Amino acid sequence: MMNAQLLSQHSRVFDQADPYAVSDYVNQHVGNHSILMPRAGRPLASLGHRKFASLDLCRISYGASVRVRSGALENIYHLQVLLRGNCLWRGYGQEHYFAPGELLLINPDDPVDLTYSDDCEKFILKVPTRLFETVCDEQRWRYPGQGVRFLENRYQLNELEGFINLLAMICQEAEASEQVPRVQEHYTQIIVSKMLSLMKTNVSRLSPGSQTMTFEAIADYIAQHLKQDIDSDELARQASMSLRSLYGLFERHAGQTPKNYVRQKRLERIHACLSDPTCNVRNVTEVAMDYGFLHLGRFSDSYRKQFGELPSDTLKRRH
Structure with a gap:
């Protein structure tokens, strides 16, 4: 259901490629990480990518049981939607197997430790921290001194009303033949506002009074x-x-x-x-x-x- 909606072949940068080449590209555009590959076999990775105002949209599969690790993302948030297969997340003494239709949220100071299944494919939305500050200012919400923190890292996409459609819409806009920067900026504000209102955070959305x-x-x-x-x-x-x-x-x-x-x-x-x-x-x-x-x-x-x-x-x- 989701596969057709979140980035099409038009955004393909790598197809059936060396996983290390894909990993290098991810390090440049999506977030710092290192990968640990299985010893046997020659897996083939694929990646689609689009810039969308100050967001990055990425669709990735490594084609093998790859372990992805990172100390912390520092000044970006990752919103990862599992499209196919499964992905094991480990952190804070816990672990969870993400299944298709589940969404993982990674805060800038969260360590990343993910193991993809052979058939795992996911969509990643990269959001810079400053966007949350801008949206809080405009909505007159109290921006936390230590920055925005998502208090839960796991969601069912179908429980977040209309969010999957919004992701599909920005992917469609990103692939449109005519890019309109102002439109992209508006969509960016909407998606960040929706993340803050649909998901549990430390932001106090006070009434104007x-x-x-x-x-x-x-x-x-x-x-x-x-x-x-x-x-x-x-x-x-x-x-x-x-x-x-x-x-x-x-x-x-x-x-x-x-x-x-x-x-x-x-x-x-x-x-x-x-x-x-x-x-x-x-x-x-x-x-x-x-x-x-x-x-x-x-x-x-x-x-x-x-x-x-x-x-x-x-x-x-x-x-």
Whole structure:
């Protein structure tokens, strides 16, 4: 059923070829790995391949019981659909024989250890990590600080509604006589969005209203750490989102960049302290340096712009 849909003969790069030649090509285009071949016989491998925007589509059979291993894929995800035969997956002290119609998901930091049966043929979709960050930004989902992780690595294709048809559609587009880059990019976004919504991941797909809660949580974190070094990277990590999402959040809720917001909050805290007779302050320099303002001239200038007077005037007025 699936065989006719996922890459046709038009995409064939190798037909009845040396498995090592196919393996070299896979290393260049699909993902780093090494293969261990059976000692006897002369197996013949086949491979179809297409670039599709920033994805790679691949259909492969080694023609022998080949063991494929890799430390980790690093900055790519592999989605592998078994079309024929079976494939033994080993990892994290477990093993599973994948059968036709099953889908294996490999995270960038997962070790790869797969043994193909003689008649095994599979379709591989290679997805760069940055695509998941882009889609999370656009959907306003919380991008995890450590990156997206698929929490389950095994699925039945027929349980993922419409996903096989979507894969077939991008294969068809990839083989179309006229390539339209914009169309390919749209399909790429759709397929990554579907992966995030159909499969179990560590991405929090929050409702739009909860963005406010996220901003309040970040504002609270800033308020508690004003005397410490707070940069945008650290805030993005704390909020489990990308820098781009963080900047968007501050633009919507505070109308300024995270850096300017932190500076404003520090100035407000200093102003409150200089105004309050119960706050133990010996001089302006000490309190300014306490909050990370090392250039006193610039600090006084920013303070005057915000409060209409010099910090020394505020301090004098409280006595």
